[in-house]
Structure formats: C-alpha cells, structure tokens
Amino acid sequence: MKLKKPLLMICTLALVVMLAACGSKDTQGDSSASGTANNDKSSSTELSGSVLAVGSTALQPLVEQAAQKFMAESQYSKIQVQVQGGGSGTGLTQVSGGQADIGNSDVFAEEKLKDEAKDLVDHQVAVVAMAAVTNPDVGLDNLTKQQLVDIFTGKVTNWKEVGGKDEAIVIVNRPSSSGTRKTFEKYALGTSTEDLKGSIQEESSGTVKKIVSESPGAIGYLALSYLDDKVKVVKYEGVEATVENVASGTYPVWAYEHMYTKGEPKPEVKAFLDYIASDAVQNGDVVELGYIPVSKMEVKRDVDGNISK
C-alpha cells in the first residue's frame, strides 16, 4: 500500500504533465518556428528550422516523398519538414490562420476562401488529371460530356440509354466538398451536381476504385495514378486520358496541385518549395507518383478556368 500510493501518484502526475504538454504543442511549434526564422536572418549560409505542410490528401504522397529526400540533402539537414493530411479545406484554413507554413490544396484558394485568399501566395507544383471509370461489365468505351452530365445528374439511369447494356447505373462519387469531385464537375461536366438518391459517396479514391471495380454498372472518376485493369477507363469526348493529351490541352479534366504560403515564404519554406519545383523532383518523383509536371504543360489555366497557351 505504502509503495503503491506514491507510484500511482507519480504515474498520474506524469500523465497530467504529458497531457499539458500535448495541449500547448501548437503554440510551442509556432514559437520555435518564429524563433528559428529570426536565426536564419543572422546566418544566411545554412538554413535551419521547421516546415509544416498540411492539407490535401491527393497531394500528400508527393510532398511526403519530396520531404524525405529534401531532409536527406546535406545542405538542408537542419530543416525539419512535417507533412500532414486533413484535406484541402484544412490546409487552406491552417495556412491562412498561420498554424501551418504551407497549405496543400487541390483547388484554387479563391474557390474556398473569400478575403483571406488575397494574402496567400500560390505555388503550383504538379498537375493531376482525372478520368471517368466504369465497372468493366458496362462495355462502353467513350462517353460524351452530355452523356456524363445526364448520368451524374440522374437524367439517365440505365446504361442502355447511352449505348451500353441493359443495366442500372450506380454512381460512385466523392463527397461534394472534395477537391477531386470539384475538378471533375468543373472540367468534365461543366456543372455542379447534387448527391442523388442511391448514389454512393466515398471518402477516398482507393475505396471508389474498389467499389467501382466490384459493383456491376458502377461509374466513378479517379486520378490517373489510381487507374489499372480492374476498372474500365472511359474516353472523354473521344479523347483518351493520357499524360500527352493532358499536356497538350486536348484532354480538359485536370487541375493544379497547389502549395499555398501566407505572404512570401520564410527562407526554409522557400528552400523546400524550390526543391519541389526543381527538375530532379519534377521529372523524378512527380512522374513516378502519377502526377504530371507543371513544366510539361503546354497550356495554362487561371482561377476562372480560362485556358491560355
């Protein structure tokens, strides 16, 4: 008894201290980050500090892999890069609120934020293209824009109405706030759609792919990096979803992956962003992970969707 009591006490106290430490983690991170930022000004030779990138799960694999390699480089070894998911909305909120150094997003900040978007600086690091996919048993090779609109707005509910076999259409969507869905709706359908009765909404592209590949009559959309033989990739207006077609601008269903900073980035953040924009990463990791390098794009697109060469 005598021995147990103090032990229990110490354990609980330790727990309390740990909990308290957890609570103040954010402010600590902030203060250390700002502290190191000041240090950088005095010693410009070697950068040090921590970089926190939060947001889009679609961009996360690329940023994570780039961060690993970045930290392994000898001149950046004192910079600590942390990458977190959480979604585009979280990324934009945290970067404009100052909790994160970089906010990763699938969409332009202007589409989610209002006035706060003006303070954010856009760094486009890659391009992601999406393709409509169906269950292989549907047996369709091509869908026009109008057919896709009819399917996703519920005007057409059977595949035979668009030239397929007699089978009910099952829509597998991403949630209405998802960046992937926004891109698909904006550039493939040209209109936003509501969640139809009986349609399926899934949180991740992996689950969408699993359900589309298993459910007869299912249709969904996936980023090019997710495509394989399990699902049938459908041509859009007769154009195949390939890297070349996206780069030349003939295949329109694509979007930039953005890394936003608030104002001009701190030196260590800028070093990391420059590293991602470097040829080594753009032609290496970006391609390897199924994204398209921004430098390869022959067309450009602004916030309003206007295309320029």
Added chain:
Amino acid sequence: MKAMDERPVQVGSARSARFKKHHAEDLAGRSYTFICVALLIVIIISIIYFVASKGLATFFRDGVSLGDFLFGTTWDPEGNQGEPMYGVLPFIFGSFATSLLAALIASPLSICASLFMTEIVPGWGKKLLQPVIELLAGIPSVVYGFIGLTVVVPFMRNVFPGQGIGIAAGALVLSVMILPTITSVASDALSSLPRGLKESSFALGATRWQTISRVILPTVLPSILTGVVLGMARAFGEALAVQMVIGNAPHIPRSLFESASTLTSVITLDMGNTVMGSTHSNALWSMALALMFMTFIFVLIVRLLERRHRI
C-alpha cells in the same frame, strides 16, 4: 518511525508530530485528487464549450433556423441547387436506424452468449467465450469497416437487391462491434445474482430453462437493458466502420439496401474539406453537438435503468 525509536521524546510532541505528518499526507492526497478532478472537469467543460460555440454559430451567426436544420431533408451545403440547404434529418434517421437495427441484431446473440457463459456451461463455456469476446472488443473499427467492405457488402450485393451498401450492411458491422459491450454487461449482471434465487427456483421443481426464463432473465432485465443502451451509444458514435459501408448519400433511403448516411459518417467525410468558420463547417459542428446531446440522453437512460435496478 525509526527516529522515534532511537530518540524517545515527549509523548505529546510525538503525537502531534505524527498527527502533523498524517495531516500533511491527508492534505497532499486531497489536493492531488482535487487537481485531477479539476483538470478532468476543465477538459470536459472546454470540449463542450468549444463544440457548442462552433455548433450554435450555425443558428445564431449564420442564420440557419433550428427547424430547417433538424427537420429539413435536403443537405446541400455547397449550394449546388441554388441556396445552400442544411437539413440533417436524413443523417439523424440514418444514425438511429443503424444503431437500433444493430442493437436488435446484437442483443439476442449477446444475451444468449452471456447465459451460456454463466448459467448453462459456466466451466469451459466461460473459458472459451470470455477471451473471444474480449478479442472482439479489441479489434479496431477500421478493421471492422474493411471487413465490412470486402465481405459484408459483396455478400449483401449478391443476396439482396441493390448495391450491398446501406443501412443493413452498416447495422450488421455495428452489431458485431457492440456484441462485446452488451455481452460483458449482461454476464456481469448474471454472475452477480444471489445464488439463493436460482437454488430456490430449482428447489421448487423448476427446470433449468424455466429458471432462466421466468426467474433469472426478469431479474436482470434492467441490467441487460443498460448493456443494450451502452451498446447503442457506441453504435451511434461509431464513425469509420459505418462510413465505409453505408454509402453516404444524404437522403432518407427507400430500403435498407440503399445508400444512406449517419451523423458521424458525414462529419468524417466532410470535415477535412471544409474551411473553418464557414457555414458548412459550422453545420458539421452542430451535428457534433447533436451527437453529444444524444450521448447525454443515452447516459441519462442508463442512469434511470440503474436506479430502477437498485430498488
């Protein structure tokens, strides 16, 4: 203690010293527990305050009416069809439907399991079932969801009409998840019954089945119901496993095999993609507030059941 043996001092001062020591110990213990309790209360209150301040902003700052929120059937926070609509009735319906159905499936199974463990085969039955049920309780919900998606959903798709996704699949997955909760509460209640009750029943010539159905079950019914309510509370709050198999269409489904949503599934689905402070995000917090409110009600029901049991 040692110091006292070596140096015999006046009795009065020794007693006061000992008294002081005990007093100090008492004080230390008191203040230590008080700090722990205060911390706990602060944490709970700040959580409630945070959720409430975000959740109530939907109504007070963003001007969504409570009636439209609770009883509206259209969920269109992005305003795809004109005005944004924040009707969460389909999600409340989905949450209740899945958790009630799950409790309905799980209760008979768990009551039978606990009877088997405590009354019918108390020896090897308990030795075999106890670890199995504890194991069930320890499996993470992602695993349940994944199994649901790979096993339950294709099974439902092949056997029933529809895509296999929906309330039925969600309830089935949940029922396995709440099985351990109900079983352990029920078997605890059963094993705490006074021996005399059963023995007098046997002495009166009742068979084992008669004893179980007429004496034991009616006596422990309130405790079993407590277990069922606790299980439902868990089912109501479960997010991940349900979200993976229910389909997440924001509509009240026409059948058990059609895509539906629960409060938790919508929150997990949307929260990463919304911007803090927007009405959409606040509406999600309001749903969290509704969930918390439901939990309070479940706790209240459990309290009432316990009180009835005591009398």
